[in-house]
Structures are given as structure tokens and as C-alpha cells.
Amino acid sequence: MVFDIRYPLFHALLILPTLVLFGCDRDPTGKDGVFKAEVGEIPASPQRPGDPDTGYDALLNRSVVTCGLPYGAYLKTRGAAQDAGPQFPGRTGRNAELPYMLTSYVAASGVEIVTSNCLACHASTFNGELVMGLGNAFLDLTVDPLIGIEAAAALVEDGPEATEWRRWADRIGAIADYMMTDTVGVNSANNLTLALMAHRDPETLAWSDSPLIEPPPQTPLPVSVPPWWNMGKKHAMFYNGEGRGDHVRYMILASTTCTDSVEEAAEIDAWFVDVRAFLASLQPPEYPFAVDRALAERGGAVFEKTCKECHGTYGETPTYPNRVIALGKVETDPELARKGFSDADRFLKWFGRSFYGELSQAAPALGYVAPPLDGVWATAPYLHNGSVPTIAALLDSRSRPTFWRFEREGDDRPVYDELALGWTYRALDSGKAGAMSWDERNHIYDTSLPGYGNQGHTFGDDLTDPERLALLEYLKTL
Amino acid sequence: MKRHGVDAVMKPLLILVSLLVLLAGLVSLWTLGSRAPDAIPGPSVDALLDLDFGAEGFTEVAADRPVRFPADHGAHPEYRGELWNLFGQLNDAQGGRYDFQFSLTRVALAANPSSRASEWAANAIYRGRLTLIRSGETGVRSAERLTRAALGLAGSGSQPISVWIEDWSLSNPDGVPERPRMRLVAGGDGPALALDLDAGKPPIPFSDLGLLGGDVGGPGFQAYLLPRMAAAGTLTLDGETRSVEGQVWLDHAWGTLPTGGGQIGLNRFAIQLDRDRELVCLQLRREDGTGTPIPACALILADGRVESFRRREIRLEPFERWLSPRTGVRYPVAWRLSIPFLELELEIVPLARDQEADDAVRLWSGAVHAKGRLGGEAIAGNGRIETTAELAAPSGI
Numbered sequence: 001m002v003f004d005i006r007y008p009l010f011h012a013l014l015i016l017p018t019l020v021l022f023g024c025d026r027d028p029t030g031k032d033g034v035f036k037a038e039v040g041e042i043p044a045s046p047q048r049p050g051d052p053d054t055g056y057d058a059l060l061n062r063s064v065v066t067c068g069l070p071y072g073a074y075l076k077t078r079g080a081a082q083d084a085g086p087q088f089p090g091r092t093g094r095n096a097e098l099p100y101m102l103t104s105y106v107a108a109s110g111v112e113i114v115t116s117n118c119l120a121c122h123a124s125t126f127n128g129e130l131v132m133g134l135g136n137a138f139l140d141l142t143v144d145p146l147i148g149i150e151a152a153a154a155l156v157e158d159g160p161e162a163t164e165w166r167r168w169a170d171r172i173g174a175i176a177d178y179m180m181t182d183t184v185g186v187n188s189a190n191n192l193t194l195a196l197m198a199h200r201d202p203e204t205l206a207w208s209d210s211p212l213i214e215p216p217p218q219t220p221l222p223v224s225v226p227p228w229w230n231m232g233k234k235h236a237m238f239y240n241g242e243g244r245g246d247h248v249r250y251m252i253l254a255s256t257t258c259t260d261s262v263e264e265a266a267e268i269d270a271w272f273v274d275v276r277a278f279l280a281s282l283q284p285p286e287y288p289f290a291v292d293r294a295l296a297e298r299g300g301a302v303f304e305k306t307c308k309e310c311h312g313t314y315g316e317t318p319t320y321p322n323r324v325i326a327l328g329k330v331e332t333d334p335e336l337a338r339k340g341f342s343d344a345d346r347f348l349k350w351f352g353r354s355f356y357g358e359l360s361q362a363a364p365a366l367g368y369v370a371p372p373l374d375g376v377w378a379t380a381p382y383l384h385n386g387s388v389p390t391i392a393a394l395l396d397s398r399s400r401p402t403f404w405r406f407e408r409e410g411d412d413r414p415v416y417d418e419l420a421l422g423w424t425y426r427a428l429d430s431g432k433a434g435a436m437s438w439d440e441r442n443h444i445y446d447t448s449l450p451g452y453g454n455q456g457h458t459f460g461d462d463l464t465d466p467e468r469l470a471l472l473e474y475l476k477t478l
Numbered sequence: 479m480k481r482h483g484v485d486a487v488m489k490p491l492l493i494l495v496s497l498l499v500l501l502a503g504l505v506s507l508w509t510l511g512s513r514a515p516d517a518i519p520g521p522s523v524d525a526l527l528d529l530d531f532g533a534e535g536f537t538e539v540a541a542d543r544p545v546r547f548p549a550d551h552g553a554h555p556e557y558r559g560e561l562w563n564l565f566g567q568l569n570d571a572q573g574g575r576y577d578f579q580f581s582l583t584r585v586a587l588a589a590n591p592s593s594r595a596s597e598w599a600a601n602a603i604y605r606g607r608l609t610l611i612r613s614g615e616t617g618v619r620s621a622e623r624l625t626r627a628a629l630g631l632a633g634s635g636s637q638p639i640s641v642w643i644e645d646w647s648l649s650n651p652d653g654v655p656e657r658p659r660m661r662l663v664a665g666g667d668g669p670a671l672a673l674d675l676d677a678g679k680p681p682i683p684f685s686d687l688g689l690l691g692g693d694v695g696g697p698g699f700q701a702y703l704l705p706r707m708a709a710a711g712t713l714t715l716d717g718e719t720r721s722v723e724g725q726v727w728l729d730h731a732w733g734t735l736p737t738g739g740g741q742i743g744l745n746r747f748a749i750q751l752d753r754d755r756e757l758v759c760l761q762l763r764r765e766d767g768t769g770t771p772i773p774a775c776a777l778i779l780a781d782g783r784v785e786s787f788r789r790r791e792i793r794l795e796p797f798e799r800w801l802s803p804r805t806g807v808r809y810p811v812a813w814r815l816s817i818p819f820l821e822l823e824l825e826i827v828p829l830a831r832d833q834e835a836d837d838a839v840r841l842w843s844g845a846v847h848a849k850g851r852l853g854g855e856a857i858a859g860n861g862r863i864e865t866t867a868e869l870a871a872p873s874g875i
Contacts, residue, residue: 144789146772150762154742173770
């Protein structure tokens with residue numbers, strides 16, 4: 001008998017807008033263990049060295065999350081009965097048989113479990129190829145993870161298997177309401193991580209079934225998963241640049257679903273140093289379609305004039321300014337930055353008191369980092385909340401759809417639009433309020449909702465049509 | 479791009495166990511095969527079952543198989559199991575009220591009829607169960623039929639569309655496909671019924687209710703509901719026959735057999751409300767009561783449209799439990815439901831506490847009355863709840 005169980009995908013690594021301590025004299029200023037940063041340049045922080053090759057192997061074969069579905073029960077699911085799908089080279093042992101976003105782990109009880117890994121959010125396909133580090137813009141976090149997890153109990157044997165299942169199910173049960181989004185494609189890992197913090201003692205990391213500090217709101221703000229290949233250039237993680245200091249400690253926050261002691265966290269931290277080294281070495285994919293080189297060259301000149309001040313320069317000797325742009329200047333949806341700056345002090349304190357904050361300092365700024373644009377053509381939809389479906393629309397705010405959805409059949413990928421640079425979408429006459437079914441509602445991107453706004457970043461509005469066309473061509477070369 | 483492993487794994491789940499309750503009759507028959515069949519009179523299920531009770535060779539429900547009428551009103555012998563379940567309220571001219579449930583269950587023993595020459599060599603067993611509560615009386619009257627399809631004692635077919643067990647039957651003599659007319663006959667010495675049923679609403683595929691993932695009726699099972707059939711006929715109690723009228727709800731499901739695994743319990747609520755509305759809710763929960771119960775509800779409107787609601791839009795909590803003196807297990811039997819978006823608040827109470835469906839399967843299947851408010855106005859209704867037992871939380875976990 002075959003069951004179709006949906007996995008909770010609760011482990012985005014790199015998108016937490018939160019967090020903390022010590023650091024440079026000139027930058028963030030602190031009060032009561034809470035630090036805030038000014039907008040502008042983010043200074044570099046030393047990173048612990050690691051081995052990228054070892055890190056790649058660990059990323060593909062080791063578990064950062066140590067609870068999950070017992071393998072025996074997994075085998076009874078529809079997912080297990082099907083082809084595991086595309087695979088990254090280097091998956092070994094049992095992992096070679098599992099879909100790339102799942103990792104096998106043998107728990108202390110001896111029960112083999114199947115856990116989620118980083119790649120559910122941080123890998124995706126483009127033009128039929130699986131791309132490491134490409135944010136998954138089609139992940140569906142609107143589905144209630146508890147249905148699949150609780151139903152999986154019917155597949156679990158009594159005894160140690162049931163105990164492992166129960167541990168996993170109870171953890172997800174505590175955080176499910178903080179991770180469910182109302183739009184397919186947007187990510188909630190930031191909110192999820194805050195919810196996990198609320199359930200843990202910052203000093204011992206011991207789990208508490210009831211929250212120890214006030215949890216975050218149950219309506220996650222939408223976040224687009226940024227590409228991993230920018231890690232090497234970025235001084236700070238997260239859209240508001242708050243992830244300063246050692247990056248590994250932020251990355252392993254993704255394990256906090258089931259990391260119940262400082263010793264366990266330290267063990268993961270030790271091998272994740274190599275994973276970070278791999279991520280910092282990651283290069284963007286090459287644009288797989290034709291590029292008009294002459295037109296791209298003219299576009300390069302437009303870029304020099306319009307974009308490089310914030311986004312840097314590319315080519316032989318690239319530069320990247322690592323700047324947080326003030327909300328008043330970028331004018332994109334302010335909710336995420338405001339909430340991270342003003343409503344997150346309890347989480348900033350938690351982080352600062354914890355193992356995770358020992359080498360890092362969370363210092364939110366009231367603005368957004370202008371990201372590096374390497375491989376930007378692959379990373380639609382755009383802005384921190386994924387509200388703008390194509391680069392063409394990003395460069396002309398008048399053409400941005402207020403309500404839209406990807407043009408696709410079921411769970412298929414939309415066709416890539418080589419003119420506009422993004423996934424094919426359809427503009428709609430009405431937002432979620434006009435939807436006739438849950439499925440329809442969940443697939444509508446409604447920019448009138450709080451946090452979903454598509455305003456701002458109007459820097460391309462004054463370009464002429466030929467300039468914009470040339471600029472689009474240039475961006476294909478990055 | 480072809481959907482591959484990534485999305486296949488994440489596809490909304492289809493939980494077979496979700497139909498555990500809908501298919502209460504099927505489950506009880508199935509579990510009797512592996513548990514003590516003491517409660518069943520006549521030939522025991524063990525005696526009816528072959529030892530080589532394999533699942534091979536049966537058709538599985540394809541995920542995209544549409545429900546087709548009138549064919550799907552008939553039997554589906556190519557599937558392992560099938561259930562016809564009817565319940566409703568009947569009234570007589572003297573003001574008497576009767577809540578009943580009538581279910582017919584078929585479980586195939588092998589995909590191909592046995593070649594044995596024995597007269598018992600039929601390839602399915604059938605079970606029927608009738609329960610009735612008469613207003614003003616305490617207690618539940620019941621009658622059963624259990625037999626192997628042999629010598630014409632039980633069977634089902636598509637032409638004419640009917641299913642029968644001895645002197646019990648459900649037939650589909652005429653009517654347009656979307657508004658069928660059926661005849662229910664339950665003869666014998668116990669409570670006896672003869673009802674003509676006339677559909678008031680078109681059938682609603684279970685998968686259209688959007689409950690627990692939207693396609694619970696996918697691989698595993700397929701089902702539809704036919705609520706609010708107008709019923710007219712006779713009821714015989716204690717040798718006295720009277721004319722009755724009322725409203726009846728039909729569930730018809732077919733597919734593979736549920737395994738009813740380990741830790742999961744499931745409750746189902748099916749209520750015919752005033753103002754031509756029906757409510758169906760499922761609640762998935764751990765048997766030991768820990769964790770987060772997961773309710774899902776659908777309201778069927780007067781015109782047949784369905785509005786679906788999910789866990790976070792629903793409050794559904796028991797406020798009374800009943801301890802079975804026979805089995806010693808506890809069932810949640812009275813409930814409060816609210817769906818703020820609909821301005822719906824209901825209190826659902828059982829007509830009798832002791833409506834344990836079957837001693838062997840720890841299932842409570844009872845007639846209930848509901849009353850409350852919908853959209854600012856008073857509303858009431860009648861229906862059934864099926865609930866699995868609550869267990870004490872295991873220690874040491």
C-alpha cells in the first residue's frame with residue numbers, strides 16, 4: 001500500500017532576519033544585549049576557514065536536522081515508491097536513493113530516520129537542470145505540514161520508531177502555525193526560526209513545549225530565498241544585513257528543530273565550517289540561452305551609470321560595496337525590515353545569550369542589503385519578498401502586476417521568459433479575495449497584502465526602452 | 479517540465495486512514511478478521527475468510543479517476559472493498575421520531591472467484607448492520623446480517639444496480655443519474671425498513687469536499703455523498719408497521735482496505751442542517767490525545783457548492799466523554815464546533831450515549847443532534863458522528 005506524505009520543509013538556512021553580539025567598535029550600537037546597525041556599509045567579519053570539498057560532501061550526506069520520519073514508514077509512502085528524481089553527484093549510501101532534499105540519519109535509538117536538509121529551499125531546477133544554491137521559488141508552504149506528519153503515525157511501528165516519530169511530530173506541531181504561508185513560493189524560514197527560539201532556553205538549548213518568550217506572529221512575512229552563490233561576497237547574511245560576524249552560527253540555526261543541547265549544536269557547528277567554505281566557493285550557473293554580446297556591452301554601460309553604486313561591478317575585477325540601503329531610499333516593502341528592527345528585540349537577546357551568538361552578532365538595520373547580482377537572471381521572482389515576477393518588471397515599476405500567478409500546469413515549472421528574465425506569469429484582475437478555491441487563492445501573489453508590496457526600487461523607471469533592453473541583456477552575462 | 483521526485487514527495491498527501499471512519503463498516507469487518515469476532519452472531523468472520531487472504535489482483539483507485547453516474551451508484555466488484563452507508567431521521571404521523579443507520583459492506587476475499595467446488599466458494603463476504611433509536615426510548619435497537627456471497631444469499635451488481643444480503647437490499651431502480659431514486663429494504667424480525675429514497679441534491683464526490691489535503695479519496699479510496707434524499711415508506715418495530723417520512727444521507731465508497739495503523743484516530747461528523755445545508759468534518763488526532771488534532775470541514779450549500787475550511791479556521795473540541803462498560807474505552811461523544819468565518823457555532827450531542835458500533839473495533843458511531851447559530855441566525859440539524867477510542871498517553875515517551 002502506498003501513501004503520499006508531504007514533508008515539512010522547515011530548514012531554509014540562510015534567510016533569517018533576526019539576531020547579535022560583540023563586533024566592531026564602529027558599527028552596531030548595543031543596549032541590554034540588543035544591537036542595531038546603521039544603514040550603509042557592512043564591515044567584513046573574519047570567517048573560520050574550512051575545506052569546501054569536505055563541506056560539499058557533508059552538505060549532501062550529513063544531517064543538520066536530527067529528527068524526522070522513520071525510514072520504515074518512509075518506505076510506505078508514495079514518495080518512496082517513486083523515482084527519487086534528479087540528484088546531485090556525490091550522494092552516498094542510502095542518500096543516493098532518497099530525493100535530494102532528504103537525508104538519512106541514524107538516531108541514537110538506532111532507528112534510521114529520513115530528515116529534511118537545506119536543499120528543499122536552497123536548490124531548484126532551471127532549464128531541466130538541478131542547480132545548487134538556487135532558491136526554490138515554487139516550494140509550497142501553504143500546506144499544513146501536520147496533516148502528513150500526524151497521518152504518518154499510521155505507518156509507524158510501535159516502539160522506538162514511534163518514539164522517534166513522536167519527537168519529530170511534537171516539534172513540528174509546536175511550530176507549524178509559524179511556518180505556514182498563504183502564498184505558494186514564498187518562504188517562512190525566518191519566522192519559523194524565531195518560533196524555535198521561543199521554545200528553547202538560550203543557554204542550554206533545552207526544548208520547552210510551551211514558549212519561554214513571546215513567539216513571533218503566526219502570519220509569516222513573505223521572503224524570497226536568496227541564492228547561495230552570493231555568500232562569498234556578502235559580509236552579512238539576511239536581507240536586512242543583520243547576520244554579522246561568523247556566518248556558520250546563523251546557518252546552523254536551521255538545525256534548531258531538534259538540536260536539544262549545546263553539545264549537539266557544537267558538533268554540527270564543527271562540520272558546518274566546511275559547509276560554509278563550500279557555500280562561499282559556490283559560483284552562479286551560466287545563462288543557458290543565447291546572449292547578444294553587442295547589446296550586452298551597451299547594457300554594461302547602462303549598468304555602470306545606474307546600478308553599480310549599490311550592486312557593484314562584475315567581470316575580471318569585481319567589486320561589491322556590501323551596503324544596506326535605507327528604506328527611505330529603496331522604498332521597497334518596509335514590513336520585513338521594520339519588524340526585524342523594532343519587534344524582534346527578544347529574539348536578538350536570545351541569540352546573543354546562546355551558543356549561536358558566541359561568535360556572531362545580530363544587528364538589524366532599517367533597510368535592505370543591495371545584493372550581488374551574479375546569476376540574477378536565475379533568481380526570479382525579485383525583491384526580498386518575491387513580489388516582482390521578472391527583471392523587466394523590476395526595471396519598470398509601471399509594468400509590475402498587482403495580482404499575478406505563475407503560468408503553469410499543476411506543479412510543473414513555468415516556461416522561462418528570455419525577454420523579461422523570469423518565469424512566465426499571468427497578471428490577474430483580482431487578488432486573493434476574488435479566488436474561488438483554496439488552491440487558486442494560494443497560487444495568487446497579491447501585492448495588496450501586508451509585506452507583499454511590490455513598490456520601490458524605481459531606479460530603472462527613467463531608462464529608455466532601448467537602454468532597458470540592453471541592460472536586461474547585460475544581466476544575462478552575470 | 480516533468481514533475482519529478484521533488485514535487486512528487488511534496489504532493490499533498492493522500493491518507494488512507496482518513497477514510498477509516500467513513501468506512502466504519504468496512505473497518506469493522508476487516509478488523510474482525512484479525513481480532514476477536516465474538517460479538518458477531520452466526521457464522522464467524524474467521525470461518526468465512528480464507529487463510530490465503532491476499533491483496534493481489536485488485537484494482538486500485540487511480541488518482542484522476544472521475545466519479546461517473548449512474549455507473550458509480552452500482553457495485554464495484556473489481557475493488558477490494560465497498561460500503562453503502564445510509565443514515566437519517568424518520569418521522570411518523572403520530573409525532574414519533576426515529577434515527578437510523580443502515581450499512582452494507584462487501585469485502586472481497588480474492589481477486590478471482592475461487593475454483594473450489596464448495597458451496598461457500600464465493601469470493602466476497604457481506605455484512606449489514608441496522609441501528610435505530612426511537613425518540614423517547616433509551617437504548618439502541620439493532621440488527622445484523624453477515625454472510626458469504628453464495629447461493630445467492632448476498633451479492634451486488636450494476637445491472638440492475640443493487641446490493642443485497644439475504645432480505646436486506648439497496649436498489650437503484652430509476653431516476654436521472656444526478657438525481658437517483660433508490661429503494662432500501664431491511665426485512666426480518668428486528669427493526670425493519672422499506673423506504674423509497676429520492677435524491678434532493680446531486681451526488682458530491684468526497685474529493686470535492688477539500689478535506690485534509692483535498693484528495694483524501696484518491697489512491698486508496700473513492701467515495702461520494704448523496705445527502706438529503708427524501709425518504710418515504712414504512713418502519714416495522716415490535717411487529718407494528720407505520721408509515722414514515724424523513725431525510726436520508728448516503729455514503730458510498732470503494733477501494734482498497736484501510737490498514738488502520740497504529741497511533742492515529744479519526745473522527746467524522748456528518749450533519750444535515752436546516753436551510754438546506756450539510757456539514758462534513760473530519761478530525762485526525764492521535765489516539766492518546768497528545769499532539770495537535772487536525773480538523774477539516776466542508777459546508778455544502780443549498781445549490782450544491784462546497785465551502786472548505788482548514789485546521790486554523792476551525793475549533794472542534796469534545797466536551798463530554800463516554801466510557802464503554804463493555805470495552806472499558808472512552809469515546810468523545812459530545813462536541814463544540816465553531817468556524818468564525820461562517821459565524822457558525824454548533825453544539826453536537828448524542829441521542830444516546832451507548833452507541834458503540836462494535837465491541838471489537840473500538841468505534842463509536844452515533845446519531846446526534848446539533849444546534850447553534852449560523853450567520854447570526856439559529857440553526858439546528860441531525861446527523862452522525864463516528865469516533866475512534868481515546869487511549870491513555872503511553873508512559874515514558
